[in-house]
Amino acid sequence: MWLAAMGCLVPARAAEPIRIGSVIDLTGPVAPLGQFGKRGIDIAVAEVNAAGGVRGRPIELVAMNSESKPDLAASLALRLAAREDVLALIGGSFGATQLALGSIAQKEKIPLVSPTGYVNDDQRNWRYVFFTLVDFSDTAKMMLAYAKSKGFKRIGLIRLEREYGELGSKYLHQFAGDYGTEIVAEERAGDGDRDFTAQLTKVREAKPDFLVVWFANPGGALLLKNARQLGIRVPMIAPVSMDNAATVKVGGPAAEGLLIASQIAGSEALDRQKQFVEGYRKANPEAPNPNTFEAIGYDLVKIVVAALEKTSEPYTREKVRDAIGTLNYAGAGTVARYSATKNDPSAETIVLTQISNGQFVLAK
Template sequence: MKHRYLVYLAVALALVAALIGAVGCGGDETTTTTVEPASTETTAPASTETTATGPSGEPVIIGAVVSATGPASPLGEPEKATLLMMEKQVNDAGGILGRPLKVIIEDDQSDPQNAVTAAQKLIQQDKVVAIVGPSISPSALAMKPITNQAKIPQLAMAAANAITDEPPIDWMWRTPPKDALAAAKALSYVSETLKLTKVAVLHDENAFGASGLAEIEKTAPDWGIEIVAKESYKTDETDLTAQLNKIKGANPEVLVVWGTNPGPAVAAKNMKQLGMDIPYVGSHGIANKTFIDLAGDAAEGVVFPAGKLLVPSSIVDPQQKAVVDQFAAAYEAVVGSPPPTFAGHAFDALGLLLSAIDTAQSTDAAAIQTALNETTGFTGPDGVYNYTPTNHDGLSIDDMIVVKIEGGSWVLAE
């Protein structure tokens, strides 16, 4: 009897563990959602002002929340380095509005709850003018009600659609291309470049994959695309041949895989195994070397949407090129390596904010809000930003490229 009781207990524990695992995974993956290209430097708007005289008076205090530690530290570390670098540049060039710039950086340790605490501390204790960050979508969604209630402008560096799609968005802007933009870019490639219409979707069951599927299903008809099969998997599933076998039976012309590593790499290998030779269109979740390392030969020919920084030669606009080159050089001088995508998100976020403060000639929240909403043609590493009172995403589909994996590296697909 005793043992049967133990078995029941163990089953209950297992279910709890499964639930915790599921929730944990969801959060984690959303993290990776932000994978995009990055970076450069717009001439900091403030630097055009005062030249010889140093900044004086009360500092302009800007708060930042980044994931400098924890699972999302590959995002937060370069963001933090970029913000510190820009703070110094701005102050060396005379500050902002003639006053010194002070950036207070908080680490949310990749945990939304810490992001909430950090936001409250920055607003109530440090009396910040505005907040840059956070690095990951769950943190951004957790901070949103706080900055909205306090009427503090916030520029998130995360990609989940809901950050700027779901109201209230009055005080929330973002710099990375959002997930929906990546989905649109992928579909436009299928429709306009490949000229194919029958699509199968294989997606992760986590937040990133599920929202990707929802976006693809919603917009596929606009591109004249029919979804002939859709299957899902768990991020750490070890074999996806069952799902692919089912998809194969529906005879799609192209397979779209929406997820973050390692799932998409397993899918690429399993496709080879099953002898499926239709094109593989991935998501921006595989815009990293990890995918190539994992999938090996199976990665060859895979295409995915990404920001232009992933293939710097794709930046042809002279103005953007100048900005990117300058930023990359400055970043490399400080950090010692080329800026990753995430550094670009931070550069754009603080740059947009400083530009708005400069335009408003004020640190008043309402004035900054108005100036941000009137931003047009601000050029940064991620692209060209045009904010309006209802569009707080800024970027357009033209700011993304489709990248192809060839010989283990990235080339422009179009």
């Protein structure tokens, strides 16, 4: 109420900005993901505003740092939801903060576009929350389909303990049989672990012909180094969490040839991605190839903007939600065909990439 009253004190201008609340984990354990996302978000906001905003109104980000803490994320979401001028939320960099933000978005009926995917099946029914990271079951199927196409049958899995790895494991086990493959070994490790030779030795004993590394950096890159050190030479594939420079910086030569179920190959952008990659290169001349999380950050803003353009003024949260809920969007990191029954991207979002000469390129 105070805030609304304060809003009245501000003299009305011709172009009142459109406000989007952003709750991103810029510090804490998942800071890397949050920082990537922010880079993309900033590019998108600058681009939209340089082009004159939405119907002549600039976009204004109300940006908050949730520090990788779910309870702080929930507080910030409530704070933003209480501001009537905030039309939509973006953010939630990983499972726990995403769940917190999403629960509040549902309760307060404010649309949220999140740079993550489902972590819990119940989220498939969430009306106000939209995802941009592909469903991990699609990632798992894609990996298995690749294995099948190359004639691999014995799949080894080494994965993160936390929810992300848990989901990968669940779907790989669920669908392995459908593709004529078998999970012959599964080992786990934590985000903090830095030596994986013990786990990899157990995996090696099961003699897999294809290895899924469902992990995040820097552990994932060290895992690749350990695997090479142990003489494991089978092809390896990783999910999108390893689509970032650390894989190459830390993994070095051991990362060569790694396949990644990614959502963008920065050096070989698809048509739908070119606009973003150009903007990205201008903003980051020293690191010219964006990764998936940077691309998705850009999409978060662009999805809200697309919805605003689709619907009519005066904007309300409900109208923005309805517009996102039927959006057909093909952007930098995600291809979304949201509908009443689907609030996450379609499987065609996946771009299979491979590390070659230290670059992420489309897999041949």
